[in-house]
Amino acid sequence: MxxxxxxxxxxxxxxxxxxxxxxxxxxxxxxxxxxxxxxxxxxxxxxxxxxxxxTGAPLSGEAAAKIIADNTATIRYPADGQYLGDWKNGDKIAQTGTGLQSSDDPAKPSGGNCYACHQLAEAEIAYGTIGPSLKQYGKLRGNSESMLKYTWAKIYNAQAFMPCSTMPRFGHKNILTEQQIRDVMALLFDPASPVNQ
Known part of the structure; x- marks a missing residue:
């Protein structure tokens, strides 16, 4: 053993x-x-x-509210107001599971490993089901400013919406850069992206 x-x-x-x-x-x-x-x-x-x-113990309402408030305070929106980058780069980030491991090169950017928890596109045959399907994300939700801000914040720090979420706090913990988050956002919202086909 x-x-x-x-x-x-x-x-x-x-x-x-x-x-x-x-x-x-x-x-x-x-x-x-x-x-x-x-x-x-x-x-x-x-x-x-x-x-x-x-702790494994259920959270009290007060504890859950504190987690939401503390994590909401960490969210940083893009200073230039640009939420969307390049969906092709976003697809690479979403499909890459490397980064932050002892064997990974710290000079190379981390991946998002999104496919491990979410279905991203209809054509995918292997994906995780821990998180909801993101298939047709932008097509179904539109790209209003409030939807863009919500999605950015969810990627940046999911604990601001659901205490003890299993989704990584990609922005807050510096797993993904601001540009990488923009690119993943484009993957979710761009009409040309495989997510929205």
């Missing part, structure tokens, strides 16, 4: 028994991980949202 598997079982048993505090869990994690490349130990440091969502 691997060291990781043994640690996972020990943590699960300790948590189930109520014996492990957050400090105990973090101590075990710190002792079992080693930094490699860009995957450093600071990844184990949780912000307030991650801490609130990691």
């Amino acid at each position: 691997t060291k990781t598997r043994v640690l996972s079982i020990a943590l699960c048993l300790a948590c189930a028994a109520g014996a492990a505090s957050a400090a105990d869990v973090k101590s075990v994690l710190l002792s079992s991980f080693t930094p490699k490349g860009q995957a450093t130990l600071d990844r184990l440091d949780q912000d307030a949202t991650q801490k609130a969502c990691s």
Whole structure:
């Protein structure tokens, strides 16, 4: 049995028994991980949202409202008001699952890995179903300023809309650049994009 598997079982048993505090869990994690490349130990440091969502306990209405407010405050819209980039680049970003791993080149941009959770286009045969289908996203919703702002904000920080969402906070956590978010937005809204066929 691997060291990781043994640690996972020990943590699960300790948590189930109520014996492990957050400090105990973090101590075990710190002792079992080693930094490699860009995957450093600071990844184990949780912000307030991650801490609130990691307990496994249901959120109170007050806690959910705080997560929404805190994360809404992080959203940065494009200063020039331009929400859409190049859908072809957006498609590459959506279909790329690399970035931020220890083996990835930190000089290369991260991918969005969108297909892992969403269907993007009718022609796709392999896609995840954790998130809703995005097929015909712009065609069905239009491209009003309010829809563009909503979609930008959802990509930038999904926790502003749904506390403890499993969607990455792409902008807030600097996973995607502003230009990459523009390109993904174009993938979702451009009539020529495969998403809207």
